[in-house]
Amino acid sequence: MKIIHSIQELRKELHMRRFDKERISFVPTMGNLHEGHISLIHKAAEKADCVVASIFVNPLQFGAHEDLESYPSTPAEDEAQLIETGSVDFLFRPRVEEIYPVGQENHTIVEVPNISDVYCGASRPGHFRGVATIVCKLLNIVQPDFAVFGNKDYQQLMVIRKMVEDLCLPVKIIGADTARAKSGLALSSRNGYLTPEELKIAPNLYKALSQAKEAILEGQADIKGIEARANQFLEQAGLQPDYFDICNGKTLEPALKSDQQLVILAAAYLGKARLIDNIVVNADINA
Incomplete structure (x- = not known):
């Protein structure tokens, strides 16, 4: 597994994979990985020849009083888990400055209307605007054939599907079953x-x-x-x-x-x- 921090380097690596006619699948995460994330990696590996995972805690999807600063970060453990799968070819770990070089306030925003404003969208105003923006950007960076998301975030998955459809992005979005503890608690x-x-x-x-x-x-x-x-x-x-x-x-x-x-x-x-x-x-x- 190769760890990459820059958009330019990742695109260069993936260009070579496409030249070899490899199919590419992508699993975006915010890190602090658990069995649910790993199940997404396995799903991605079933679909393609090359698997890209990303770890990026996206500040744009956190509200003013939410847990951005305290969001759990376990970089060494995350890398070890991904390596252990034997399925991840590239781990993309960009800095905030790489993703938002002109700052979040000056960045183009992607917003999916109506469906983003209810349920979690009502409780966390602006959350799905941040999600749609970063997912759209990551999909454009990686340009995968497939992207895998968990069904646990059902509303998020629907927001992403609609965004991909509306913007004519050439990627198939795959939903994976929710991973649960023996107690039934959804892993998070x-x-x-x-x-x-x-x-x-x-x-x-x-x-x-x-x-x-x-x-x-x-x-x-x-x-x-x-x-x-x-x-x-x-x-x-x-x-x-x-x-x-x-x-x-x-x-x-x-x-x-x-x-x-x-x-x-x-x-x-x-x-x-x-x-x-x-x-x-x-x-x-x-x-």
């Missing part, structure tokens, strides 16, 4: 903020999602009632709900009785951490 770098006691409480977010899915599959059509019971369950379990919404799986609009592809999106606060998760439901809630 921010899980490191949780105390041992909070780690016992956190899996209740996935439990609430699973209960809501079961209610829908049983034929319960009172969407607001299911959501209300889930929020009550989370509060009683010791989490502070941010949102818990049953949505159309393709548009993220509030679910209708005629919808068959659904997704339940949830976010909750626990101690210093904000946890997000989702579960997909394929059912006709009017049945």
